[in-house]
Amino acid sequence: MTLSTASKRHSPLLWEPSEERSHHSHIKAFADYVNQPLFPYERFHRWSITRIGEFWSSVWNYAGVIGDQGDTTIIPSSSMPDAEWFPNARLNFAENLLRGSDDRLAAYEAGESGISRTITLGELKKMVAKAQQGLQNLGVQKGDCIAGVTTNTIDGLTALIAATSLGAVWTSCSPDFGTKGIVDRIGQAAPKVLFASLKYQYKEKPFNIEEKIRETTENLEDLSAVITLNGTAELPGVETKTWAELCANDAKSPVFTETGFNDPLYILYTSGTTGLPKAIVHSVGGTLLQHVKEHQLHCDVQRNDVLFWYTNTAWMMYPWLVSGLASEAALLLYDGSPVQSNNIAHLWDIADEAGVTHFGTSPKYLESLAKADVHLKSTHSLSRLKSIMSCGAPLAPEQYDWVYDTIKDDLHLASISGGTEIIGCFVMGSPVHPVKRGEIACKALGMAVDVLDERSASVYEKKADLVCTQPFPSMPLTFVGEDGDERYRRSYFSKRRDIWTHGDLAAQTLDEALIIYGRADTTLNPGGVRIGTAEIYRVVEHIPEIEDSVVFGLPKDNDEEIVLCVVTKHFTKELADQVRRLIRSKASPRHVPKRIYQVESIPHTINGKKVEGAARTAALGHTVKNEASLRNPLSLQLFRELPEKEYL
Numbered sequence: 001m002t003l004s005t006a007s008k009r010h011s012p013l014l015w016e017p018s019e020e021r022s023h024h025s026h027i028k029a030f031a032d033y034v035n036q037p038l039f040p041y042e043r044f045h046r047w048s049i050t051r052i053g054e055f056w057s058s059v060w061n062y063a064g065v066i067g068d069q070g071d072t073t074i075i076p077s078s079s080m081p082d083a084e085w086f087p088n089a090r091l092n093f094a095e096n097l098l099r100g101s102d103d104r105l106a107a108y109e110a111g112e113s114g115i116s117r118t119i120t121l122g123e124l125k126k127m128v129a130k131a132q133q134g135l136q137n138l139g140v141q142k143g144d145c146i147a148g149v150t151t152n153t154i155d156g157l158t159a160l161i162a163a164t165s166l167g168a169v170w171t172s173c174s175p176d177f178g179t180k181g182i183v184d185r186i187g188q189a190a191p192k193v194l195f196a197s198l199k200y201q202y203k204e205k206p207f208n209i210e211e212k213i214r215e216t217t218e219n220l221e222d223l224s225a226v227i228t229l230n231g232t233a234e235l236p237g238v239e240t241k242t243w244a245e246l247c248a249n250d251a252k253s254p255v256f257t258e259t260g261f262n263d264p265l266y267i268l269y270t271s272g273t274t275g276l277p278k279a280i281v282h283s284v285g286g287t288l289l290q291h292v293k294e295h296q297l298h299c300d301v302q303r304n305d306v307l308f309w310y311t312n313t314a315w316m317m318y319p320w321l322v323s324g325l326a327s328e329a330a331l332l333l334y335d336g337s338p339v340q341s342n343n344i345a346h347l348w349d350i351a352d353e354a355g356v357t358h359f360g361t362s363p364k365y366l367e368s369l370a371k372a373d374v375h376l377k378s379t380h381s382l383s384r385l386k387s388i389m390s391c392g393a394p395l396a397p398e399q400y401d402w403v404y405d406t407i408k409d410d411l412h413l414a415s416i417s418g419g420t421e422i423i424g425c426f427v428m429g430s431p432v433h434p435v436k437r438g439e440i441a442c443k444a445l446g447m448a449v450d451v452l453d454e455r456s457a458s459v460y461e462k463k464a465d466l467v468c469t470q471p472f473p474s475m476p477l478t479f480v481g482e483d484g485d486e487r488y489r490r491s492y493f494s495k496r497r498d499i500w501t502h503g504d505l506a507a508q509t510l511d512e513a514l515i516i517y518g519r520a521d522t523t524l525n526p527g528g529v530r531i532g533t534a535e536i537y538r539v540v541e542h543i544p545e546i547e548d549s550v551v552f553g554l555p556k557d558n559d560e561e562i563v564l565c566v567v568t569k570h571f572t573k574e575l576a577d578q579v580r581r582l583i584r585s586k587a588s589p590r591h592v593p594k595r596i597y598q599v600e601s602i603p604h605t606i607n608g609k610k611v612e613g614a615a616r617t618a619a620l621g622h623t624v625k626n627e628a629s630l631r632n633p634l635s636l637q638l639f640r641e642l643p644e645k646e647y648l
Contacts, residue, residue, distance in 0.1 A: 005215045015410070030058070030062050065089060067091025093288055098161065104303075106123075110334045128254045129253050134162075143263075146198075148173070152334060159227070174202070180306055185314075190221070192225070194223055196226055206458040211308070223239055262283070268282060281479065286474040290424040294447055295329070298444060301329050307358045307360075309321045310360065344374060347363070382407070388411060394515075414435075415439075419502065443514065444475045447472055456496055459508075469500075536593070538586075539582050543575075563593060563619070564593035597647045599639070602615070
């Protein structure tokens, strides 16, 4: 059901699902399956977080998860992170991805030149079988870690599925990261085998990263083999094979190694403001169950739909996209820039050709389309498009209007929010909820989401901490490395004992919708990709001309720009160019600051810690509440003057 443009302008209500769409949705079928009324949704949600064992067991059964869930859904604990899910369950992640009819389309592969390849499920199974056999020939066993520095392609997807078919753990990073950025991440996981793309293209420019891969392998002590996906390389100290050589065997059908629900599946990375990126271990069953719930009940992904998310292999939306196979959808895998120099609507050309039903993106990308006056209603059919999903940053209210005015009237627009830490979402849309300007429609089923103030009291229409008060299956198993369990608990349970405090600021409306305001800490989030300031400091602090520095983000056009302030006696364009060049090569292009300012001093606490939050608050012209704790509070005046200063 659509609303007229005139009525949109006078009402926050932008779209309502038709009765037919609601009636044939997964969430309606699931409500019938569990014999619970779907409406009011708030009651349905309360049922899902009150009888959590019954709910998650029903998700397993409704989605037809392949495996044995055992006789126990959850063993409660007095400590939220110690609750144990499906302790007796047995399953294999890859087996659940490779389900359905062999002749159904499993994936499209596309890039800056358009769609280059398709693969059926039957063909994908054969490729997985050959890659699986090749990995077994290299000695890969259950529990080993397999890493990828790979582009978003069918071969990369096959490598991931083959690894998980053996019960191995998968971790990946994008090829555009610098060597240090790669090693800081996958180096923590100590991979046995590395899949590596030797080249990629971005913004119509080719990149050869063979030297970067060579430097990476030299810094991975436990590595025994490297598989190159698009070229050949001689790498000292490790066995090196091409993709074709790995798959040169007679295997025809994959064999699936049985795993426990709580065996490790993925290691994902997120950054705080100090130290290495946090290496977060996610479970086989928790990941699968969370994703099929989100895809089917909230996004209404149906069999033979085409699911797309613009992502690289380093972001959590990559494994989220991959799990779409478990709902028997086809995946659109795209690698490259989302826009071309002569065609900003390039992704939509591909979406039209592939018949994309669910288009995943970010507010930053939608903003770029709006600035270019793109009007897809006039240029593209998008006949199969049912939903646009957005995450990575809050979707601005005016962007809701723009989507319905220029893309498609009858469309489910769903802003969603969660995190790498839970490999899923806390709040989402649903096919039975109306879309209201600036709001996320509902709390995700099975997620006991609330907004708590400093008293830990639930509040409405007030910005406060987004929390989750009950355990859920996709909570991390641990963090990799020394004191991993302790660091995990300290990250999410230090502010409130046994309540997950996520680190986002949010508000809930009287109708139980959610508004997300972004991170409560100083983690950067340009273009919807979370970045830790420590990764920038590790580069800047090695530049001799820079005496001190601080990094923070400032809002810009519904997004965030990285701002770097440096203390230096030689503030020149040459120095600024050097800083950006080093950050780009050693971290990634996403870490490069948009603005670099010269300042006389950086705010520090009494014990010498940089106070990024105070610097940002001052630059925004707001009152800094913790000035008394600063060693040099007068330095804040420099940051209050930043909007008037020149920058490089």
